[in-house]
Amino acid sequence: MLEFPQNFVWGAATSGPQSEGNFKKQHQNVFDYWYQQEPTAFYDGVGPDTTSNFFNDYKEDLLLMKKAGIKALRTSIQWSRLIDDFETASLNAEAVSFYNDVIDTMLANGIEPYINLFHFDMPVELQHKYGGFESKHVVDLYAAFARQCFKLFGDRVNNWFTFNEPKVILDGAYLYKFHYPLKVNGPLSVQVAYNINLASAKAILEFNKLYGSNKEKKIGIILNLTPAYPASESEADKKAANIAELWANKMFLDPAIKGKFPEELVVLLREAKVLWDATSLELDIIKNNTIDNLGVNYYHPMRVQSPDIAANSLQDWMPDIYFDDYEMPGRVMNVDKNWEIYPKSLYDIAINIRDNYENIDWFISENGMGVSNEERFIDETGIVQDDYRIDFMKNHLSELQKGISEGSHCQGYFTWTGIDCWSWKNAYRNRYGLIRNDIHTQVKTIKKSGYWFEKLSKRNGF
Numbered sequence: 090m091l092e093f094p095q096n097f098v099w100g101a102a103t104s105g106p107q108s109e110g111n112f113k114k115q116h117q118n119v120f121d122y123w124y125q126q127e128p129t130a131f132y133d134g135v136g137p138d139t140t141s142n143f144f145n146d147y148k149e150d151l152l153l154m155k156k157a158g159i160k161a162l163r164t165s166i167q168w169s170r171l172i173d174d175f176e177t178a179s180l181n182a183e184a185v186s187f188y189n190d191v192i193d194t195m196l197a198n199g200i201e202p203y204i205n206l207f208h209f210d211m212p213v214e215l216q217h218k219y220g221g222f223e224s225k226h227v228v229d230l231y232a233a234f235a236r237q238c239f240k241l242f243g244d245r246v247n248n249w250f251t252f253n254e255p256k257v258i259l260d261g262a263y264l265y266k267f268h269y270p271l272k273v274n275g276p277l278s279v280q281v282a283y284n285i286n287l288a289s290a291k292a293i294l295e296f297n298k299l300y301g302s303n304k305e306k307k308i309g310i311i312l313n314l315t316p317a318y319p320a321s322e323s324e325a326d327k328k329a330a331n332i333a334e335l336w337a338n339k340m341f342l343d344p345a346i347k348g349k350f351p352e353e354l355v356v357l358l359r360e361a362k363v364l365w366d367a368t369s370l371e372l373d374i375i376k377n378n379t380i381d382n383l384g385v386n387y388y389h390p391m392r393v394q395s396p397d398i399a400a401n402s403l404q405d406w407m408p409d410i411y412f413d414d415y416e417m418p419g420r421v422m423n424v425d426k427n428w429e430i431y432p433k434s435l436y437d438i439a440i441n442i443r444d445n446y447e448n449i450d451w452f453i454s455e456n457g458m459g460v461s462n463e464e465r466f467i468d469e470t471g472i473v474q475d476d477y478r479i480d481f482m483k484n485h486l487s488e489l490q491k492g493i494s495e496g497s498h499c500q501g502y503f504t505w506t507g508i509d510c511w512s513w514k515n516a517y518r519n520r521y522g523l524i525r526n527d528i529h530t531q532v533k534t535i536k537k538s539g540y541w542f543e544k545l546s547k548r549n550g551f
């Protein structure tokens with residue numbers, strides 16, 4: 090039996106925009122808007138209204154999650170739902186009462202709330218008027234929204250996160266066109282990266298003003314860490330992997346934990362003439378408002394080789410002029426997602442945090458397996474026989490446990506996800522849940538992995 094530390098948290102993760110549905114929302118976020126403009130950009134034409142309807146069904150959904158052994162739920166508050174006027178951060182009464190009741194219902198069911206404040210869901214008005222996180226004014230509006238959340242729910246919520254996967258916002262919205270506003274602008278993505286780091290620090294500043302002296306209250310950020318492994322031991326490949334590591338991981342890890350950007354990255358961006366605009370006052374805010382704990386979303390690593398210089402010298406500045414993907418022969422793939430399955434990265438991440446990031450407390454805030462057409466695995470009892478997902482979790486948890494046994498302070502594992510949810514452009518192409526949701530009938534059924542998770546969480550191991 091592989092055991093985890095006492096009080097290890099067994100949870101699931103989702104987000105407001107992917108689970109709540111869009112009923113009676115005052116404002117749209119960028120995905121609500123983009124879907125309205127271009128439904129065909131989304132898999133099977135399915136948009137953000139088609140969810141498990143958490144906005145109406147949260148009581149039943151939380152009971153189901155409890156039955157699957159989920160003892161903590163990481164979800165998010167939608168800025169576009171909670172706030173009526175973004176400039177003054179005035180509140181929407183219906184949304185306040187919804188989120189209050191969600192939190193109370195979680196606690197009544199023994200499900201600990203872990204609340205995230207931004208999951209790709211920029212209010213579209215702020216995107217159109219100011220360019221979203223391109224603008225430092227929006228940084229301040231976000232901090233005001235964060236403060237409202239802390240004030241409203243901080244009496245009951247002990248664990249907070251400022252952002253989910255800021256790197257994906259850069260990739261999606263500013264480099265590779267899978268998030269609205271679909272821009273391709275390398276230098277702008279650098280400024281957005283800086284502004285999001287600043288926004289996170291400003292939210293932490295607000296949090297500390299309210300709860301700084303309360304040791305029970307913690308705030309962190311959620312990063313999708315993708316260790317970058319070089320294709321070979323050649324100096325050129327190692328250099329490429331080093332830059333990929335700076336760009337993909339350290340650009341957010343370092344300011345969040347150490348309060349400053351990696352010098353190597355700053356030099357590289359300055360030489361390329363794309364360094365962000367920063368003031369010394371802002372850099373002090375980043376320095377003085379670091380996180381209490383870290384959320385790590387882990388799905389797959391990066392395999393990196395030195396770039397094709399000739400091809401890259403023709404294009405405008407983009408971060409990937411420094412590194413190319415490497416399709417390593419023999420790597421194990423999740424073919425439905427086209428993502429490599431490599432559990433050992435979790436051990437590497439654990440040791441990296443232990444040795445290079447102050448051995449800070451951290452969580453796996455997402456890890457899971459997305460599979461297409463899961464109806465093919467439904468047996469005669471109506472249950473999805475998702476042994477592949479159980480194996481995926483076992484293999485990842487084994488590596489994680491090894492890292493913990495060697496002194497890394499991982500405090501919990503949140504699988505992505507509890508109930509199958511809508512996933513941006515991919516909609517329901519891949520399902521990740523421990524609980525199946527039939528999006529036509531809204532019938533929700535615990536999968537084999539959900540029954541397995543229930544035992545895992547009860548025994549604190551497997």
Ligand code: BGP
Binds near residue numbers: 254386
């Ligand atoms: C992460 C996001 C989640 C979720 C997950 C699966 O990057 O934080 O919101 O969507 O990826 O994504 P997909 O369904 O596109 O495979």
